[in-house]
Amino acid sequence: MTSSSKNPSAWIPLPGLLDIASDALFAEFRAELEQSEFGDIRPTHGCVFRFVQGHGLRLTDIAERANMTKQSVGEIVDDLVDRGYAKRIPDPDDKRAKLICLTERGESAQAHGRKLFARVEKRWAERYGAERIAALRELLEEIAAREVPFAVPEIAQAALKPVA
Amino acid sequence: MTSSSKNPSAWIPLPGLLDIASDALFAEFRAELEQSEFGDIRPTHGCVFRFVQGHGLRLTDIAERANMTKQSVGEIVDDLVDRGYAKRIPDPDDKRAKLICLTERGESAQAHGRKLFARVEKRWAERYGAERIAALRELLEEIAAREVPFAVPEIAQAALKPVA
DNA sequence: GCAACCTTGTCAGGCGTCCTGACAAGGTGA
């Protein structure tokens, strides 16, 4: 018995429902993050923590995957550099480019963030049913892989290294 | 075989996955809306179309449900009034207040929007499986009702009319 | 009846986020 099956005027479009869930989930994450030692990290910084790993990534590549302009990402990276979470190192293969990578502190923050996200998801699994949340994740991963392949790290990496 | 089960570094936090799905879905909606006669409606206007129906709603109430300030909603309403989608009528019960309601054109737009959202959702049901999308909606409606009851029109209405 | 207080909507001003346009410096191919 869903609300939509009872009252058409209370029907909420799927994107709106997805946003509500995302916001609620993200709010739980933020609440915990803000109390940690990484409380100065803002939501916008996510595009860097989400895509950068290991040997670093070019500004252009981050921008493409995050579906943002280079300028916007550049601003965010500036901020993360100021706060000591990221650094720019010259790309040995291309003197125009700089590789954006995380500092030690940045990697700690990234690891901490992943842990928090996992914890919130686990709480929701207890709240709404482990199988339902697992099914949700599975469906969403399928959607992500199909709708915006470049936002999925694994696929993006494969696309970057077609040979190696 | 999900990506998360194979490669931990490709694991995407649930809010991110939800956003990806929401964005993809919303992009399909926007593409169709922009080609319609209501192409001048912007995403921000949604908070009005989503909550206003029938005899109108006060600015304060829209703001509360949309989780925004009165000022922000006021700006959006101004814009919708300029474009002929909404109007302010004096509240007969409170001379301070004005009821924001849709013009005829606004109601057409609202109906058209709902139809488009339903059409996109149906397409996704064909693409990803009707039962999976139905289960997704059901879970998300449960989440919305629990996490942010005031964003759900049916619940919000009930809360506004505790007696009647 | 009246004073203290709350609510409603608006004006003014500001901040964060992201955009377009233009550019120098560096790579690439004929």
Next chain:
DNA sequence: TCACCTTGTCAGGACGCCTGACAAGGTTGC
């Protein structure tokens, strides 16, 4: 070598939403 592309940055602006302050109108207690 020359024309062309890419990378990252600077400048400026649009948009969405915020806080603060306020007048006009309700509401409550005495």
